[in-house]
Amino acid sequence: MRALWSGYISFGLVTLPVQLFAATEEHGAGMHQVHASDGARIRHRLVCERDGREVPRSEIAHGWEGLDGHTVVLLDDDLAVLPLPTRKTVDVLGFIQERDVDPVLYSKPYWVGAAGETGQRPYALLVEALARHGTVAVAKVTLRTRERLAVVRPRHGMLVLHTLLWPEEIREPDDLSSASPVTDRELELAELLMDQLVGVDIADLHDEYAAALEQLVVAKQSGGELAEPEEPVPVVDLIAALEASMRAAKERPTGSS
Template sequence: MRAIWSGTISFGLVALPCQLYTATEESGPGLHTVHVACGGRVRHRRFCELENVEVPQAEIARAWEAPDGRQVILRDTDLEALPLPTKHIIEVLGFVGAEEVDPILYSRPYWIGATGAGAQRPYALLVEALSRSGRLAICKVAIRSRERLAALRPRRGMLLLQTLLWPEELRDPGDLSSTSPLTDRELEMAEVLMDALAGVDISELHDEYTAALTSLVDAKASGGELAVRPEPAPAVDLMAALEASVQAAKRAREDGNEEPP
């Protein structure tokens, strides 16, 4: 892996030189856009709307527009020069229980590696201390010229930094709750269904969309068509749907527990 950030974790008077590595990557066959009529690649180019000319990357910058229409142009060098103390420091603000962080705030994860021999003991100390306490370290860090909140936690004997959304980045959905009344029988059947479906090994789950897309590409490449799976008909009666779901879950569990011949 290639480090995307270098700096120091700072908690109290302890300094831990480290690097960040992207922890996830997109999977699946890469698709690109083409002109249907001839199959030619469709390229996305940057044009200036005033001069109607293509603009090279070196001449592109960001800008903020004032209410009166004036623009303040910001180049990469301007953004790099921002006086952020978190530009090269992961500043630990405090420690909280994992349940205190709303899961909706979690964003992008990064592995953390210690830099140099002198960072090994502080790294091991922080991993073990977090593991024993069951707490997360809430931090601030600037990644790609933008300051973010982050949660620092142990995972498989290593440190994982997961950026968090700022509270103001959450959209207010209004009230989307349902006022529909439920019967005790419906709630009981829902609990029975949950018990029947209890236990999921996430490590055994796979991206079915990617598998289906790969099958479609293979079928098209060989001049065939992919069979379309019929969509299940929506159930109208809630109780009937719950009962049928419970029976289907029980059958699936029984089939899965059968010994192979």
């Protein structure tokens, strides 16, 4: 793996050199944009709006627009000397219980690796201390052109850094809750059904979109048609639906999903 960021984790007076590595790799379905009438590829070009000229990536910089409408051009070399401590340091602000982090805040995970021999012992110490203390470290770090909130937690003897959204980035919804009452019998059956459906192994689950897309492509090429999946029917009799679900769950082979 190639390091995406190099710097330090700092907690109290302890500082250890680390590197961040991408922890995820999203898989696409292999599609690209084309012209619907002839299937030709659609290309996106970087064009200067002033002179209409296509601009190579080597000539692209960052722009900051002031209140007067004037744009200040910032190069990568300018951002490299940004007077921000978190530009090179994962600054640990404190330690909290993981359950106190609202899951809606989680953004992107990175593997954290110790950099060099001097980082090995404090890295091992932080992993073990977090595991024994049962907490996660809340920190701030600057990645690319943004300072991010983050948590650092142990996982299988290693550290994982999760960037978080800032609380003000969360869109609060209108009240989407339901005022409809439920009965004790409905709750009892729902809980029994949950007990029947325990034991899902996420590692065994896979994205089936690519396989479905392949079936669609084969059908299009052969002139055939695919049957649309049946649309779910809204529940009318909740008790009957829960009881039927219980029976189906009991008949389901062990380990099936």
